[in-house]
């Protein structure tokens with residue numbers, strides 16, 4: 397199976413360590429590609445992204461938003477935050 401950027405391969409699809417998830421062997425034994433949310437210098441600190449997807453975005457002491465790794469179950473929420481940002485400061489990739 398060939399993975400495209402951003403595609404998340406389910407734990408059961410791991411040919412290299414079948415049963416790894418059930419055995420609790422950890423992330424290093426599974427094949428996954430993570431996506432990240434980044435915030436650029438256009439951020440005006442409105443807080444919309446952190447309110448929409450608090451798992452992926454936090455407001456820093458600088459008054460600006462900061463992104464991070466996007467868990468697979470938060471991707472839609474992170475995209476909603478990106479799309480709602482009034483200054484288009486958020487990138488997901």
Ligand code: SF4
Pocket residue numbers: 435438439440441442443444445446460461477480481482483484485486
């Ligand atoms: S929604 Fe956009 S402008 Fe508002 S805090 Fe988040 S990144 Fe900054």
